[in-house]
Amino acid sequence: MSQVRVRFAPSPTGDFHIGSARTALFNWLYARHTGGVFILRIEDTDRERNTPEALRLLLDGMRWLGLNWDEGPEAGGEHGPYFQSERGDIYKEHLEKLREAGRAYDKDGAVWFKISDEPQVIEDAIRGRVERTEEKDFVIFRSNGAPVYHFTVVVDDIAMGITHVLRGEDHLSNTSKHTELFVAFGAPLPIFAHFPLILKSHGPGKMSKRDEGALIEDYQRRRFLPEAVRNYLCLLGWNPKDDSEVMSIDEIIERFGFTGINRNNARFDEKKLAHFNTEHLRLLPLETFTLMVRPDLDETGVVPEDTDEDYLQAVLGLCQEKVRSFPELPAYIGYFFNDNFEYAEKAHKKVFRKGDPPTRVRELLAALESLEDFSEVALEQTLQGLAEANGLYTGEYIHPARLAVSGTDAGPGLYALLRVLGKERTIRRLKRFVEKFG
């Protein structure tokens, strides 16, 4: 069989939203799975509504998601141009063919396509056989001379040698118009595959640009991991049949196919997306994690410029598995880089509710000052030894210690925390606590 050629054909009229992104994704996956060609074609025939800004958003979003195209804008290819606005001559030629065949006529200043009286049969790769009869002739060129979507899409799919048309179910009813045109041009039908739509999380209807969480741009801005968004999107309407969820893109490409695509619409769930983000965050090698979180750290300025790189790495290594997203990291690690952090009121109250924290911290300070080995094992032994010697629970030292060195009541395990902070910082902070609270 000849090589698979699929296309994603958006119109740059607004934001790049999740539904479009998934259409692009499924086409891309199918191309990569089959070793085929993924084409990006810009459907900008509606001059009124297209904007360069929307195009930029689209290309950025595609790249962010890792959906590289083999032919299209900025990539070139032998079937260009890839902007419909530049394909006027091709449309005119094809219109002539229809006129010659007696299938096009003028009315009210527009050009109309004369439908056949045949019922159209669509062998859909996902839905099976679907029959639909077109009921009336439709416009293919507007009175302002611009060609209409149903016409351009078919002409381009023929001219670009598209073998498979993969798109949302919202196009299923239009497909009978398209098959009419394919037949009128004497062209073979591509294989159609219509997948389910993404419905909004709450309320009726499909997801639209106005809905919460609908924009790819939003996820870029909120620093989601593109592989997490992509992974989640793959599972909205497709599944590998064996309960696998968090997968590498190579694994998804390997397993992707029509048999795993569902027929019923899926509701978008931001909580599950957040879960994928957390999972993928944990999978990141520390060096990558460090590199990626840099912008968040720079933006908030929590890490001073002269910070030792090894120390930063150690801190991140400790905290990577504790956070659920990049933006929450700066606040989570702030105290590591600032000895003069504030003691959180809630944590302070909690710790001071019982026992004698200042005394415990003083005892701990004395013990740690003479401790050379700041390994977790040694620290643990020291604290436990101290507790035993004074007939107290280790918790009576641990909680005040945490408050004293971090100002909070939550965070990484205390021994690891102290190890990373190191002796000098730890001592300094314990002293500060003693000075402040006696």
Place this chain on the structure above:
RNA sequence: GUCCCGUUCGUCUAGCCGGGUCCAGGACACAGGGUUUUCAUCCCUGUAACAGGGGUUCAAAUCCCCUACGGGACGCCA
């Protein structure tokens, strides 16, 4: 209104084609419990679904029909 597509836990879904192994499995969310010095981690447990009705069959989530509901398309938008 007409036509097209669909309907399994709150949500994403497995199972359906080739009916029995399904008093329906997994994940997210939620609830409870546990581990840990803490927590935003981790572990365990629990709650919870075959839209309804009719048929076919020894047997139906699985096959057929009807109804209801959901979604989509009916533009000189794409």
